[in-house]
Every structure is written in C-alpha cells, then in structure tokens.
Amino acid sequence: MTERTISEFPREFIRQMGELLPEAEIPPFFESLKESVPTSIRINPSKIRQPHLPQHLPIPWAKNAFWLKERPNFTTDPIFHSGAYYVQEASSTFLQHVLENLSLPEENIFLDLCAAPGGKSTLLSTYLGNKGLLIANEVINSRNQVLKENIIKWGLGNTIVTQNDPSHFSGLKESFDLVLVDAPCSGEGMFRKDPDAINEWSEENVQLCASRQRRILDAAVELVRPGGYLIYSTCTFNASENEYNVNYLLDHDRFNGVNIPIVKEWNINKSMVEYGNKVSYTYRFFPHKVNGEGLFMAVFQKIGEAAPVNLSQKRNFRHPHIKQVLPRQLPSPLRFIEEAEIRLFQIGETFFGLPSSFVPEFEKAANLLNIRYFGIELGEVIRDKWIPAHAYALSLLPKENFKYLRLDYDSSLTYLKKKPFSLEKAPKGWLLINYQGLNLGWCKNLGNRINNYYPKTWRIRME
Known part of the structure; x- marks a missing residue:
C-alpha cells in the first residue's frame, strides 16, 4: 500500500x-x-x-x-x-x-x-x-x-x-x-x-x-x-x-x-x-x-421484570380512512378469508387482509401513526369490477381458486417489463403469472388480448 x-x-x-x-x-x-x-x-x-x-x-x-x-x-x-x-x-x-x-x-x-x-x-x-x-x-x-x-x-x-x-x-x-x-x-x-x-x-x-x-x-x-x-x-x-x-x-x-x-x-x-x-x-x-x-x-x-406487551385499545376502532368490513364484500375466489383467521379492512376501494391476532395492535398503531401499508393488500373494486392486488399475488395467502399461466424465462421478462404479450389457448379471466413455481403477478385474458397488470412503477426498464 x-x-x-x-x-x-x-x-x-x-x-x-x-x-x-x-x-x-x-x-x-x-x-x-x-x-x-x-x-x-x-x-x-x-x-x-x-x-x-x-x-x-x-x-x-x-x-x-x-x-x-x-x-x-x-x-x-x-x-x-x-x-x-x-x-x-x-x-x-x-x-x-x-x-x-x-x-x-x-x-x-x-x-x-x-x-x-x-x-x-x-x-x-x-x-x-x-x-x-x-x-x-x-x-x-x-x-x-x-x-x-x-x-x-x-x-x-x-x-x-x-x-x-x-x-x-x-x-x-x-x-x-x-x-x-x-x-x-x-x-x-x-x-x-x-x-x-x-x-x-x-x-x-x-x-x-x-x-x-x-x-x-x-x-x-x-x-x-x-x-x-x-x-x-x-x-x-x-x-x-x-x-x-x-x-x-x-x-x-x-x-x-x-x-x-x-x-x-x-x-x-x-x-x-x-x-x-x-x-x-x-x-x-x-x-x-x-x-x-x-x-x-x-x-x-x-432493566425490569418482563411483562406481556399490550398495544390494544379500549375503545372501538375509529379511523378517518381505515375501516373494518365483512368478507362477504369480497369476490368468491377470496371467500377463504371467512374461514381463515384474517380480518378484513378497507381504505377507499382497496381491501387489506390482516391476521386476526394482530388486529388490536394494528388498531392502536393506526390511530397514532402514519400507516403506509399493512398486512396483505388483496385488491380493489373499480366500477363494480374486482381487480386483485399485486401484493396478493406475491403473498403466501391461498390462491387455489385462480388459474395459473406458467411462463418461460423470456416471456417472464416480457411480463416484468410490462410489455404486451399473447399466448395461445390461455384460459380467460384473471391469471397468476408463474415462473418456476413462483408467482410474479397478475394478467387478465380478455380473449382478444391479455392485459398485463404488473405494477408500472416496478417494471424492468432495462432492454
């Protein structure tokens, strides 16, 4: 040196x-x-x-x-x-x-x-x-x-x-x-x-x-x-x-x-x-x-004797933007939430699922802090039509009621770049894009075209 x-x-x-x-x-x-x-x-x-x-x-x-x-x-x-x-x-x-x-x-x-x-x-x-x-x-x-x-x-x-x-x-x-x-x-x-x-x-x-x-x-x-x-x-x-x-x-x-x-x-x-x-x-x-x-x-x-943590609040949850809702408002493929230990929340037209055991802590935190995200975003309703969230695709929550579209490497990159693509004999409706057993996101087959729902801000810009 x-x-x-x-x-x-x-x-x-x-x-x-x-x-x-x-x-x-x-x-x-x-x-x-x-x-x-x-x-x-x-x-x-x-x-x-x-x-x-x-x-x-x-x-x-x-x-x-x-x-x-x-x-x-x-x-x-x-x-x-x-x-x-x-x-x-x-x-x-x-x-x-x-x-x-x-x-x-x-x-x-x-x-x-x-x-x-x-x-x-x-x-x-x-x-x-x-x-x-x-x-x-x-x-x-x-x-x-x-x-x-x-x-x-x-x-x-x-x-x-x-x-x-x-x-x-x-x-x-x-x-x-x-x-x-x-x-x-x-x-x-x-x-x-x-x-x-x-x-x-x-x-x-x-x-x-x-x-x-x-x-x-x-x-x-x-x-x-x-x-x-x-x-x-x-x-x-x-x-x-x-x-x-x-x-x-x-x-x-x-x-x-x-x-x-x-x-x-x-x-x-x-x-x-x-x-x-x-x-x-x-x-x-x-x-x-x-x-x-x-x-x-x-x-x-x-220093001190350990005591159980309790973040729960005594009053009913009231928040200017976040509200609890019932699972019946979700489309049928997501009705598993009714039987799962998951509580449903709504912000605007967007639904979020949170494990029930965390709800008291979440509710107190939500009334004290600026919440940017929580649990799993499930999707939103726009003009009475359900659009599943990208976060739900990447989550560990059940997806048995959805069909998968398994892509090879090149097609997966096309999807991740949010470019249009077409595949023969793909089933219609919402499809989970899957690469080597791992979910990448959603697309929707309308019959005459496939809409790519990969988040625009996350897309690969490298050519």
Whole structure:
C-alpha cells in the first residue's frame, strides 16, 4: 500500500482508523477498501429452500444467507422479482445470529425504527413468522416507497409500514419486545460500495450523524418494554457514532449490555465497553477481516421484570380512512378469508387482509401513526369490477381458486417489463403469472388480448 493510495482518504479518517486498528492492520484495511464489493443474498424460506444461483457459499452467522462468487444481473432474474430472496450485505445478516441468542417470548412485537430499504426488516419478518408483528418505519418518503415494495415482495403479511419521525411513537411507550435502531450514519463502512461517500465524509458530518443518532435513541429507549431488547447498529467505524452512543445508552441507567457469543473463525472484532459500573459488548466487522462491509452492532436489555406487551385499545376502532368490513364484500375466489383467521379492512376501494391476532395492535398503531401499508393488500373494486392486488399475488395467502399461466424465462421478462404479450389457448379471466413455481403477478385474458397488470412503477426498464 503506497502513501498516495492512503492519502486519497480524508486525513482525519486515516487518523481515526489508526486509533481503532493495530498498526499492522492499517495497510490491509485500506487495501480492502479498493477491492470489489462482495455479493451476498438471503433467501426467503417461505418461498424457496436453496439459492438457485450457482456457486454460493453459506454465511456462517446467518441461516438462509449466502455469498455469491460473482454478482449476477439481479434485475433480469424473475425469481428476484418474486420476492424469493433479498440482496443483502453479508455483515448486516449478523442480526439473525443476534436474534437466535436472545431470550424472546414465543409471540413478539418488533419495531424497526429506521427500516429502509428493508433488508433487516425482511429478516425480522422471517424470524417472527406467523407468531409476531413487525412495525417497519421510515420517515423519508422516497425510502419508504422502497421499504414498502420490499415488504410486499417478501409476502409474509406480518408487517405494518409506517412513515413517522421517531418522536411520533411516544404513545407506544414500553410496547415492544425488540426495537432495532439501524441508525442513519456517515457510512464509512460502505466506502468501497459507494466511492462518492469518501468525498462527502467530514468530521462535521460525523458529529451531525452522532447527534441525530442520540435523538433517535432518546425515542427508542422509551419504546422497549422491561425485559425487552434494543439493538443499535451502524455501517460506520468511528467511535463518535458507535462507542460514544453505547455509553450514552448506558448512561440512561435502564439498560444492560447483552453478551452475544461468536465463533473466533468469523473474525468479528468483539470488544467490551465499560461505562461506570456497567459493561456492554460491541461487534465490529472490518472488510479486511470479514468478507463483508463495515458494521457496528451492540445489544441491550431493558432493566425490569418482563411483562406481556399490550398495544390494544379500549375503545372501538375509529379511523378517518381505515375501516373494518365483512368478507362477504369480497369476490368468491377470496371467500377463504371467512374461514381463515384474517380480518378484513378497507381504505377507499382497496381491501387489506390482516391476521386476526394482530388486529388490536394494528388498531392502536393506526390511530397514532402514519400507516403506509399493512398486512396483505388483496385488491380493489373499480366500477363494480374486482381487480386483485399485486401484493396478493406475491403473498403466501391461498390462491387455489385462480388459474395459473406458467411462463418461460423470456416471456417472464416480457411480463416484468410490462410489455404486451399473447399466448395461445390461455384460459380467460384473471391469471397468476408463474415462473418456476413462483408467482410474479397478475394478467387478465380478455380473449382478444391479455392485459398485463404488473405494477408500472416496478417494471424492468432495462432492454
């Protein structure tokens, strides 16, 4: 490593890394920032069991997560668009290992406070399965749209997407078994993934991020129930956004650090942080030691006796836009909802299905927060005609009453580009487009043509 190459980085960043790493590790660290970015995915076990992509290697700290030898063109992979896997940076999947080492109840309510684009939210959704509820929040509208899309693709129906400032959650004090704060940060750990971030880095921005993170943590500490957990993570290296914020949390005097066991061969830097009479544990991923990007994580448990979480409200549900309706208003192919443990809601002409066990929590959240999506969108009625929702096609809900149209690779891409296509002898009516056993969306055969109902904003624009 030459001085010229190191000097491409801000001087203060070089200095801080000299304080974080032994001298012998400085050259390989900066060398790693010039290497290609590792590619990794996490599969959706509700849709597939093994990656279909060749040359994959399991990530040891996260089941269902894999490194790929080469980065394929995900945009032209229909299986990606089905929600069968998520392209997630390997280090961030460490959250899976953390969850498996916590003493959580069988039924949980989680909050991902800074959730976009959705990698950790979809991981939490899979962990919760049909026994828990996730609120995934993102305050920035454009990022919230991406989060919503990824939650819809994942298709589990156990998630509420909200768009709120962390301070807006004050009415849900001590309501969550787990709160994840994957805080907005200076992004030092993503320098090789986003080279522009190097030029944007400054000491002033680091301090601005640290201040913003503490404001988010001030809100988060109130939301964790006694006995529940707070997970704090960043994708940056500096102590101002990491250890100093760990100390800030311990200074609240309501949390203890949680020791998560790790395997030595993983090459994760585990450290013990002492603050007063308290101890916390931190986990750092450095790209010269781990086949992934930079990550910092610390786990805390709120002091106090665990108590059942109750988000339900005492009064009947009244909302200016969301109302409960009866399943008889749905078309016959969706009447399975009458017998399933699913409650039906309506916004305008659009219907949503939510597992009945989550309804009390949803109703209270809906009266306090800006709800952008919840459960599974089933469809809408336009001029007395039923149009099934794309989210329903990608969901795990039953679809036995619909016919399938199984397409090959080229035809699937035509569909995903929202281009017109025609097939001989296709049955009339609503058809589920299916590729290799995975649903991609809806089309409707009118006899003389087939209408493509793939969402316009999601279409593949690559030719």
